[in-house]
Each structure stands twice: as C-alpha cells, then as structure tokens.
Amino acid sequence: MATPKSRTTQKRRAWPWIALAALVLLALGWWYVRDSFSGNAEAGTAYAARVACSCRQVAGRSLEDCEKDKLDGMEMVSLSEDEDARSVTASVPLMASATARYKEGYGCVLDPWED
Template identity: 50%
Template sequence: MANTKRTGKSRILLWLLLLIGAAIAAAAYVYRAPIGGYADVGTAYAARVGCSCRFVSDRSLKDCNKDKLSGMELVTLVDDPQAKSVTARFPLVTSSTATYREGYGCVLEKWEG
C-alpha cells in the first residue's frame, strides 16, 4: 500500500499553488471590466478587419491572421464562406462577428451590452 502521508515539501508546494491560483482568480475578478472591455473592442476590430481581408481582398484566413496587431495573439478568427462572415473570439470572454454586405463592406453585428 502506498504511503499517503504528505511530506513537508509537498504541503508547501500545494499551498503555494493554491495561493497562486487564488491570486490569479482575485486579479481576474478585480480587472474583469477592463479585460471584458478590451476583449470586446479587440474582437470587434479583428472581426471587421478579418472580414475585409477575407471577403473584400479575397485572401485566405491564414493569410489574414498575419495582419493581427501585436497583443492580439489570443484572438482567433473563424470564417463562414456561405454567410460571408468572420467571427473573432477571445477565449472564455467574448466574440464578435462581421458580415460582408454588398455596397456596405463588412458590418459588425449589433453589440449586446
């Protein structure tokens, strides 16, 4: 039967990991409004620019990903060729979609918030 007693070092490591996790959760809670705001604006910008790149310039989505600004590495782009739209997602926070409309270019769908 395995020894289930924790050594002093493993207890310290466990408490340290719990403390780090609690600090990250507290920071995310305190800064949730700015994080959400930047994520909303970032995904809207990426969706509109990605849509224009994909459906106005007729480039591949892989090529359009190269145009993202630095700091937007977490934003992912997904296209829908049938709907002529691009959706930008910031994981676990928000997403925005822009759709190509003849005569208007790429238009963001209405924000709810």
C-alpha cells in the same frame, strides 16, 4: 527542539495551505483586472472581425493571409469564417467574440453586440 521528522511533516502540511493561498490571490487578481481584459478582448475581436471580413470579402485574400493583418498583442484572437454567410468571426476564448458580415453596398459590418 524539533526533530527532523517533525519539520518534514510540518512542511508537508503547509503546502496545501500555500497552494490555497496562491489560488485565492490569483482569483482576487483576476477579479481586479477582468473588466480591463474583457474590454480589450471585446474591442480586439470587433476590430479583427471587421478587418478580416474586409480582407476576405473585399480584397479576396485567404483567411490565413488575413491573419497577418492582426496587430501586435492580438495573438489570442482567433479567426473563423462562414463562407455561405460571407462572415468572419473573431474570438478570444472564454472572453469575447464578434462577427462581421459582408453587406452589398456597405462592405463588412459588425453584427450588433448583445449585453
């Protein structure tokens, strides 16, 4: 029969292995869904950049006011502006980024995507 002290020691030895197993499961889960997240992030940033650029350059609203135009579920998309280039960049940290620029006669156009 094990003494209480040895059970405590066994529990302490088990925690690093449990933590390692949890990290491995998280990594496998991320690997499984990363393409879906990445695709959604690319589409979301492209949409947000184009809409926010039009909001700024065509409608003349502030970037803060244009933030209100983001759809539900786009909370992770952040917007930034380059006033000199007349562009807006939308990004999801570590996943995707897209820039739309105002072109006279065309409105706001997305920069080409790079592979």
